[in-house]
Amino acid sequence: MATLQLDNIIKDFGSTRVLKGIDLEVKDREFVVFVGPSGCGKSTLLRTIAGLESASSGDIKINGQRVNEIGPAERGLAMVFQSYALYPHMSVEDNMGFSLRLAKVPRAERREKIRAAARILQLEELLDRKPRALSGGQRQRVAIGRAIVRNPSIFLFDEPLSNLDAALRVQMRIELTRLHHELNATMIYVTHDQVEAMTMADKIVVLQGGSVEQIGSPMELYHHPRNRFVAGFIGSPKMNFLDVEVHGVGPTGVDLALPGGACRIPVVGDDINVGDTLTLGIRPEHLKLDDHGSLEGDIVLTERLGGVTSLYLDHLGKEWILVADGNIVHRVHERVRFSFDPSCAHLFKSNGQSLDRLQRHPLAGVECEGSRVNAI
Amino acid sequence: MTAPKRWLPFTVKTVLLVLLLLWTLVPIVWMVLSSFKPNSVITANTPRIFFTPTLEHYASLFSGGNSLWPYLMNSLSIAGVSTLIAVVLGCMAGFGLSRIRLKGKKHLAFWIISTRMAPIAAVIVPMYLLFRYLYLLDTYAGLIVAYLSFNLPFAIWLMTAFFDDLPPDLEEAAMIDGATKFQAFRYVVLPLMTPGLVTTAILCFIFAWNDYAFAQTFSGPSTQTIPIAAAQLLTQTGIDWGKLLAIGTVVVCPMAIAGLLVKRWMVQGLTLGAVK
Numbered sequence: 099m100a101t102l103q104l105d106n107i108i109k110d111f112g113s114t115r116v117l118k119g120i121d122l123e124v125k126d127r128e129f130v131v132f133v134g135p136s137g138c139g140k141s142t143l144l145r146t147i148a149g150l151e152s153a154s155s156g157d158i159k160i161n162g163q164r165v166n167e168i169g170p171a172e173r174g175l176a177m178v179f180q181s182y183a184l185y186p187h188m189s190v191e192d193n194m195g196f197s198l199r200l201a202k203v204p205r206a207e208r209r210e211k212i213r214a215a216a217r218i219l220q221l222e223e224l225l226d227r228k229p230r231a232l233s234g235g236q237r238q239r240v241a242i243g244r245a246i247v248r249n250p251s252i253f254l255f256d257e258p259l260s261n262l263d264a265a266l267r268v269q270m271r272i273e274l275t276r277l278h279h280e281l282n283a284t285m286i287y288v289t290h291d292q293v294e295a296m297t298m299a300d301k302i303v304v305l306q307g308g309s310v311e312q313i314g315s316p317m318e319l320y321h322h323p324r325n326r327f328v329a330g331f332i333g334s335p336k337m338n339f340l341d342v343e344v345h346g347v348g349p350t351g352v353d354l355a356l357p358g359g360a361c362r363i364p365v366v367g368d369d370i371n372v373g374d375t376l377t378l379g380i381r382p383e384h385l386k387l388d389d390h391g392s393l394e395g396d397i398v399l400t401e402r403l404g405g406v407t408s409l410y411l412d413h414l415g416k417e418w419i420l421v422a423d424g425n426i427v428h429r430v431h432e433r434v435r436f437s438f439d440p441s442c443a444h445l446f447k448s449n450g451q452s453l454d455r456l457q458r459h460p461l462a463g464v465e466c467e468g469s470r471v472n473a474i
Numbered sequence: 475m476t477a478p479k480r481w482l483p484f485t486v487k488t489v490l491l492v493l494l495l496l497w498t499l500v501p502i503v504w505m506v507l508s509s510f511k512p513n514s515v516i517t518a519n520t521p522r523i524f525f526t527p528t529l530e531h532y533a534s535l536f537s538g539g540n541s542l543w544p545y546l547m548n549s550l551s552i553a554g555v556s557t558l559i560a561v562v563l564g565c566m567a568g569f570g571l572s573r574i575r576l577k578g579k580k581h582l583a584f585w586i587i588s589t590r591m592a593p594i595a596a597v598i599v600p601m602y603l604l605f606r607y608l609y610l611l612d613t614y615a616g617l618i619v620a621y622l623s624f625n626l627p628f629a630i631w632l633m634t635a636f637f638d639d640l641p642p643d644l645e646e647a648a649m650i651d652g653a654t655k656f657q658a659f660r661y662v663v664l665p666l667m668t669p670g671l672v673t674t675a676i677l678c679f680i681f682a683w684n685d686y687a688f689a690q691t692f693s694g695p696s697t698q699t700i701p702i703a704a705a706q707l708l709t710q711t712g713i714d715w716g717k718l719l720a721i722g723t724v725v726v727c728p729m730a731i732a733g734l735l736v737k738r739w740m741v742q743g744l745t746l747g748a749v750k
Contacts, residue, residue, distance in 0.1 A: 112577070150646050171652040183643035187665045196661075197651035248651065 100161060100251035100284040101126050102147065107156035109142055109308075116142050118308040119156070124252075124286065124301075129278050132288045133295040134305035135331070140288045141256055143305070147286065148177050148254050160251060176245035177254040180261065182237045184229040190216075190240050191225040197248045215246040218280065235266045242274075246281065255287040259294065271297060292332055296320070304328050314462075321459035326450040329379050335408055335419045337379045337444070344374045351456065352445060354378065357414060358392025363440050365453035376453075379444035382408065382419040387426065391437030397430050409434070502726060509719040516715045531716035535724070542721065545703040552614055552699060553682035556621035560678045561671055564629025569659065571630065572637035573645075587631040590624055594687050597623075602691055612694025620692055621682040628681075629674050636670030637663075676732045683729060700725055 102124040109117035116139050124130050132140040145151045147158060149170035158165050165173050176197075184193050191212055192199075198208040216222045219239045229237055238258060245253055255274075259267045275298050278285055289295055295302050296316045304311040304319065304327075312324040316332075323329035329337050344367075345360060346353035352367040353360055354376070363378070370376070395411030395418060404424050411418040411434070420436055428434055445453045508516050510527040535542045571583055601620060602611075610616030640663065648658035664671075686701040693702060704721045707714045 111575075148650060150649070169654075170646075170649045171654065175650065177647070177650045179643045179647060181641060181643045183641065183647035185644060185648070185662055196648070196653075200652040200657060200661075244647075244651070 102252060102284070102286070103157075103159040103162070104143075104147070105157040105159070107143070107146060107158065108154045109139075109146055109151060110154045116308050117146070117153075120308075120310055122303060122310070122313065124284060127282055127284055129275075129285045129287065129298060129300045130303060131295040131299035131301070132286065132303045132305060133290065133292055133331070134311075136290060138305040139308040140290075140305050144177075144254055144256050144286060144288045147252075148175055149173050174251045175254055176248040176250035176252075177256065178238075178241045178245050178258045180257040182229075182241040182261075184237055184240055184244075186229050188228075189225065190221060190227050190229070190232070190243075193229065193240055194221075194225075194243045194247045196244070211247050211249075212243075215243045218246065218277070219243045234262050235270065238262060238270060242277070246277075251284065253281075253283050253285040255285065257289055258287075259289070260291075267294075274298065292334060296332070302332075304331060306331075317459065317461040318463065321462050322455065323444065323452055325452055326377060326379065326446045329444055329446070329452065333381050335382045335421065337381050338385070338418045339446075340378045340380075340413075340416065341375055342378045344370055344372055344376060346372060351440070352376070352453065354445075356392060358394065361392070361440050363443050363445050363453075364456040365445050366456060367453060370447075370453070375448065377446040377448075379446060379452075380438045381442065382421040384442040385418070385420040385436050385438050387420070387422055387428075387434055388437040389435055391435040393437060394433060394435045397428055397432050397434060400428070400430060411436070502730070505719050505722045505726070509716070509723045511716070513716050516719070531720035535717055535720050540706075542700070542703055542724070545698055545700045546724070548614075548693075548697055549683060549699040549701075552617045552621070552697070553679050555614070556618040556625060556682050557675050557679040559618070560622055560625040560629040561675045563626060564633045564674060564678075565667065565671060567630045568633025568635075569637050569663070571634045573642060583631065583634060586627045588627075590627040590631070594624075598687060598691055605692055611692055612697050614697060616692045617682075617688060617697060617699075620688045621678075621685065625678040625681055629678055632674045632677070633667075633670060636667060636674075640666055673736050676736045679732070680729055683725070 102122070104120050104122040107117050107120040108115065120143060122130075132143060134140050142151060146153050149165070149168065153166060160173060160175075185196065188196065191209075194212045194215060195208045198211060203211075212225070213222070216225060219242060221236070221239055221243055224232060224236060224240075229240065232240065238261075241258070258274075259270050262270060271294060274287075278298075287294075287298060299316055301313060302316055302319050303313050306327055311331075312319060312328045314322070319328055319332045323332060326339070330339070340356075342354045342356060344352055345355045347367040347370050348362075351362040351364040352370055353362050356378075393413060395413035397409050398412050398417065399410040401408040401410075402424065406424050407422050407426055409420045409422055409426075409428065411420055422428075441457075444455075447453065507523075509531055510529070511522070511525050512528050512530065515522055515525045571579065571586075576582065601623075605611050605616050605620075608616075610619065644662050644666070645655075645658040648662040649655065653661065684701065685699075686705065689699045689702050690705070693699065700721065704718060704725070707718045707721070
């Protein structure tokens with residue numbers, strides 16, 4: 099049982115404000131992912147939760163108890179570092195048992211706990227080795243094992259997979275998700291990789307410039323981004339954006355004038371007026387090649403991934419990305435027509451805020467957990 | 475076809491290394507060899523490589539009225555204590571300086587090491603006057619303070635560099651594991667710093683062990699060190715070459731062995747594997 103609550107966390111480094119009032123609630127057994135570009139403050143936020151940095155103001159509460167003045171040792175958390183931070187002079191066993199040794203746990207009990215964690219992570223054969231004799235993936239496992247042995251209330255992960263190669267990253271991602279289920283633990287995970295965030299999180303916290311842009315389930319963020327930043331950050335390849343003029347506003351949506359004709363986007367346009375300029379956002383996977391489509395562009399580049407092909411299109415001087423079937427035969431310099439389903443499109447005001455959709459996506463409220471149990 | 479090209483730089487390198495080795499080793503080997511030669515052979519006009527070795531110079535060094543023992547003990551005590559203090563304080567200060575977030579930290583570090591750059595000749599007279607007022611002349615404490623004034627900045631600077639190489643993640647991981655700051659330092663940082671500590675200690679010890687200027691100025695009859703004993707053999711009536719070379723050997727050998735030991739300690743060797 100472990101919950102975490104952050105109330106208006108502010109962190110200053112000298113005159114630079116790195117965290118600008120973060121509010122967050124992490125429920126018991128939740129897998130929360132902090133995601134954002136480099137320098138957005140996600141690692142600082144994690145370190146503040148861990149107690150490695152002190153918050154300049156605001157409250158950090160673990161299980162309802164304020165822990166601001168409590169050191170990292172007493173917060174009962176475990177953290178896996180990006181660099182693994184294994185103690186190089188200690189064997190795997192000593193690395194994993196270091197916290198128990200400090201807590202003066204008897205040797206036999208210590209051994210038992212280390213063996214149990216090693217079994218979960220398939221490290222039993224490696225217990226006598228030094229970290230330098232391990233591969234990257236094995237080191238990562240030891241770092242996780244060290245956290246498990248501690249039996250923490252909350253697990254903290256600081257970009258733990260960023261030093262691994264692509265294949266190992268996918269494997270560890272699945273293992274971490276499985277671990278979350280096996281341990282029934284609350285986990286907070288920092289990454290700049292939105293794929294990791296989407297695939298692992300129950301709840302994603304998107305950060306930018308030290309502020310929270312949006313908190314929600316992966317599907318919520320994908321289908322109902324609160325602003326242009328979140329829309330652009332979540333989803334790969336990036337969402338396409340186009341400045342458009344409003345032609346009409348009605349109860350069924352906002353009418354736009356597009357280069358190839360008009361279209362109605364089903365969003366709430368209460369404070370929108372005819373003549374306003376908005377930004378239309380369409381995900382590359384929601385664009386489709388269509389001989390009768392209202393938009394057209396020249397193919398600048400194709401990226402064939404096998405199953406799908408990304409087409410980079412030049413549409414009125416702007417680059418658009420369209421994700422098409424892997425078997426399409428179009429080549430560079432060809433002119434193609436394309437269209438989109440207005441119900442999948444997004445509209446953003448000039449301040450970046452999105453207009454609410456008239457209908458919520460059926461999956462928007464679904465957390466990863468449901469799909470994950472079936473998937474594994 | 476590429477073999478000769480690779481072979482050539484290798485040969486040049488080897489030749490240069492051999493020349494350098496000769497340049498450094500010949501005087502030392504000659505000194506050690508000669509310390510075992512009878513007086514007549516040492517000063518023989520045709521230098522002799524083959525001779526019947528004798529320990530007479532060493533025997534006369536460590537016996538009789540003016541034995542080398544007190545000098546040796548003085549040297550060991552003064553160099554040992556000043557090294558110990560320099561390493562302990564240097565280690566703590568270096569850790570602090572490496573980890574603290576401070577504006578102008580680099581300037582502070584440079585200021586500390588810049589005090590080591592002052593020429594001994596420039597500070598020796600003011601220090602003499604200070605020591606006289608403080609009754610530190612002809613005391614162990616006086617010489618220890620004198621060596622510390624040069625060794626401490628050096629130790630801080632060197633240890634800071636070693637600590638900079640050690641990722642702070644390790645201490646932080648230890649603290650998350652439940653260690654206090656001191657426990658993290660004691661169980662994680664210090665064992666990894668052994669190479670740095672040994673290197674710093676040896677270099678500080680060498681400075682104090684070899685020093686002549688401070689010892690000549692600040693020591694008195696009860697605190698004279700080995701370099702002073704060696705200098706006393708250069709008298710107006712003549713030079714006792716045998717004893718002088720034996721003293722030289724006694725001074726150089728421990729340091730040469732220690733130097734060889736330092737070579738083994740490479741900080742990278744131990745920290746490898748800690749972080750990717």
